[in-house]
Amino acid sequence: xxxxxxxxxxxxxxxxxxxxxxxxxxxxxxxxxxxxxxxxxxxxxxxxxxxxxxxxxxxxxxxxxxxxxxxxxxxxxxxxxxxxxxxxxxxxxxxxxxxxxxxxxxxxxxxxxxxxxxxxxxxxxxxxxxxxxxxxxxxxxxxxxxxxxxxxxxxxxxxxxxxxxxxxxxxxxxxxxxxxxxxxxxxxxxxxxxxxxxxxxxxxxxxxxxxxxxxxxxxxxxxxxxxxxxxxxxxxxxxxxxxxxxxxxxxxxxxxxxxxxxxxxxxxxxxxxxxxxxxxxxxxxxxxxxxxxxxxxxxxxxxxxxxxxxxxxxxxxxxxxxxxxxxxxxxxxxxxxxxxxxxxxxxxxxxxxxxxxxxxxxxxxxxxxxxxxxxxxxxxxxxxxxxxxxxxxxxxxxxxxxxxxxxxxxxxxxxxxxxxxxx
Numbered sequence: 001x002x003x004x005x006x007x008x009x010x011x012x013x014x015x016x017x018x019x020x021x022x023x024x025x026x027x028x029x030x031x032x033x034x035x036x037x038x039x040x041x042x043x044x045x046x047x048x049x050x051x052x053x054x055x056x057x058x059x060x061x062x063x064x065x066x067x068x069x070x071x072x073x074x075x076x077x078x079x080x081x082x083x084x085x086x087x088x089x090x091x092x093x094x095x096x097x098x099x100x101x102x103x104x105x106x107x108x109x110x111x112x113x114x115x116x117x118x119x120x121x122x123x124x125x126x127x128x129x130x131x132x133x134x135x136x137x138x139x140x141x142x143x144x145x146x147x148x149x150x151x152x153x154x155x156x157x158x159x160x161x162x163x164x165x166x167x168x169x170x171x172x173x174x175x176x177x178x179x180x181x182x183x184x185x186x187x188x189x190x191x192x193x194x195x196x197x198x199x200x201x202x203x204x205x206x207x208x209x210x211x212x213x214x215x216x217x218x219x220x221x222x223x224x225x226x227x228x229x230x231x232x233x234x235x236x237x238x239x240x241x242x243x244x245x246x247x248x249x250x251x252x253x254x255x256x257x258x259x260x261x262x263x264x265x266x267x268x269x270x271x272x273x274x275x276x277x278x279x280x281x282x283x284x285x286x287x288x289x290x291x292x293x294x295x296x297x298x299x300x301x302x303x304x305x306x307x308x309x310x311x312x313x314x315x316x317x318x319x320x321x322x323x324x325x326x327x328x329x330x331x332x333x334x335x336x337x338x339x340x341x342x343x344x345x346x347x348x349x350x351x352x353x354x355x356x357x358x359x360x361x362x363x364x365x366x367x368x369x370x371x372x373x374x375x376x377x378x379x380x381x382x383x384x385x386x387x388x389x390x391x392x393x394x395x396x397x398x399x400x401x402x403x404x405x406x407x408x409x410x411x412x413x414x415x416x417x418x419x420x421x422x423x
Contacts, residue, residue, distance in 0.1 A: 001292035004040065007032050008285050012327075015373070016394045023274045026281035033288035040288045048287020049280055050331065052246040053109070053153075053376055057276060059231075059249025060113040065270045066256045067228050068117055070221035074214035077121035078206065086126060086203030088196040089189060092136060095119060096185045099137045100144025104177075106235050107245060108145035108152055108377040112138060114232075116384045125209070127202045131390055132192035135400055138381045139369050140185060143408065145377075146365035147177040150239060153376065154325075154334040154364035158357050161338045166239075172358045176415040180366070180408050187407075188400070223259045227252055275383030282373060286332045295336040298324055303344060311421050313344050314359045315413050321363025322409045326370025326402075334364045355420035362412040370405040372397040 011029035015022045034045045067073070084090035095115070102111040115137055123130035145151030149159045149169040158164065189196065215221060231252030234241070238248050257264060289295050301320070306312040317337070324333040341356050368375030372382055372394050378401075382392045 001294050004033050004037050004285070004288040004292045005294050008289060008328075011285065012373075016398070018393050018395070021274075022394070023278040023281070026278050026285070030281040030284035033285055037288050037292060040291045044291055045284045045287060048290070049283045052244050053331075054276060054279060055244075055246025056109060056249045057113070057279070057380060058271060059246065059251075059253040060110055061271045062253035062267060063224075063228050063231060063249070063256050064113055064117060065267055066224045066260050066262060067221070069217065069262060070224065071214045071216035072221055072225065073117045074121050074216075075211050077118045077125060078209050078211040078214055080118065081122050081125055081206040082209070082211065086198055086206045088126075088128065088193070088198045091122065091126070091198070092133065092189050092192075092196060093185065095122075095133060096136050096140040096181075100140040100181055103141040103144035103377075104147040104151045104174075106232065107150055108141035108375070109380055110232075110235060110245070110249070111141050111145075112377045112381050113384075116381060120388050125202075125206050126198050128198060129195045130388070131385065131392060131396075132188075132195050134381055134385055135392065135397065136185060136188050136192070138378050139188065139401070139404055140181065141377050142365060142368040142375055143177055143181050143184065146362065147174040152365045152368070153331045154368075155361050157331070157334045157338070158361055161342075162354075162357055164354065164357060168354070169361070172354070173361060176362065176412055179415075180411050183411065184404055184407060188404070191400070220261060223261070224256050227256045227259065272380075272383045272387060274386070275380060278383070279376070279379060282329065282379070286328055289328065290332055290336060295324070295328065295333060298333075298336075300340060303340065303347075306344070310353075311417070314355055314416050314420060317341060317344075317356065317359040318363040318409060318413055318416060321360050322367030322370065322405060325364045325367030326374045326405060329373060330364040330368045330375055334360065337364070355416065358420070359416055362416070363409065366408040366412055367405060369401045369408065370398075371401055374401070 007029050011025050014020055014025045030045070033040055034042055080094060081091060084094050099111055099115050102115070116134065119133050119137060120130050123133055142152065146155070147170060149155050149166045155169060159169070231248060234248045234252070235245060238245055257267065305320070306316040321333065321337060337360055341360050345353055345356050368378065372378050372392065378397070385392045
């Protein structure tokens with residue numbers, strides 16, 4: 001356990017220092033835990049990799065690249081700028097709102113993969129900094145994804161363990177998600193206002209652009225566009241069809257590669273391999289923390305801190321889930337917390353008290369905004385930004401994500417206290 005914890009913390013510190021590429025140091029950390037952690041075998045390392053996330057990323061990266069070559073994202077970016085009048089606040093709120101809604105009913109990782117290329121193109125057209133927009137979108141995606149069963153992986157994990165319905169998630173989580181979005185996103189705009197200021201000449205320029213002219217290959221769009229649309233629609237129905245998101249994405253990518261005229265090797269060369277390997281390394285290191293019981297110890301600390309008081313238990317779950325998700329990753333931490341939350345329910349004689357699960361969902365999902373590695377959407381956005389030549393630094397994200405998480409969790413705590421304790 002000491003080796004697994006020390007390795008993870010050192011890797012995290014080096015990533016934060018930005019003195020070495022995060023994928024390089026993460027792969028080294030993964031190798032160390034496989035070689036030197038006695039309770040963690042190579043087979044366990046492979047099992048700890050979430051291939052559903054990897055498959056989803058690969059499939060959507062392929063589809064996004066194929067459709068990007070047609071110019072359709074340029075068209076969407078120009079039209080988005082024109083509809084918002086080229087005004088910075090309207091642009092920011094429309095992108096954030098679209099991201100939050102799509103994240104709720106699609107999932108936040110897929111949404112970020114779709115919205116990021118549009119964001120860079122729109123920022124370029126308006127001659128503003130794309131990074132603030134992207135950070136706002138990532139935060140909006142994690143907030144919006146909290147509202148539904150399918151929006152954020154922690155919610156899917158909780159639903160699988162409890163059998164809670166799709167409607168139950170919306171009824172219990174959507175109210176605080178809407179309020180949190182309405183508070184956090186305008187605050188972020190105020191913070192980034194100067195960097196998002198649109199000059200009048202740029203606003204006029206985008207209003208005068210011919211959006212249709214940005215479509216470079218209409219024939220290719222007719223081939224690959226319907227595949228992307230069908231894939232996105234399939235995401236909405238994947239649970240009813242009992243198909244995993246990775247299967248949907250990879251199936252769509254397979255059909256896209258079949259109908260496109262773009263060279264296969266060229267397409268595969270544009271997959272974000274550095275991002276994928278970072279995910280693999282991160283999953284392996286977190287797997288070592290799970291295998292050695294390190295995450296379990298953190299989760300068990302909830303029981304000691306709360307002391308059996310229901311109010312303390314609910315609020316403790318929120319804050320500890322947020323902290324743990326911010327440091328590790330909200331997917332494995334939620335998994336580790338499931339038996340702990342269930343035990344807390346049973347020990348208090350509250351086996352039918354679903355408030356415990358809403359506390360876990362809010363803590364884990366909102367905690368995904370704390371750091372760049374706290375949620376899959378954050379890592380994916382960082383990888384895409386790096387490929388575009390404008391990397392998001394670990395500390396850059398932390399300086400924004402940490403205060404946002406504190407505000408969000410404080411609001412979630414108040415919501416839980418009012419709805420599930422006071423009433």
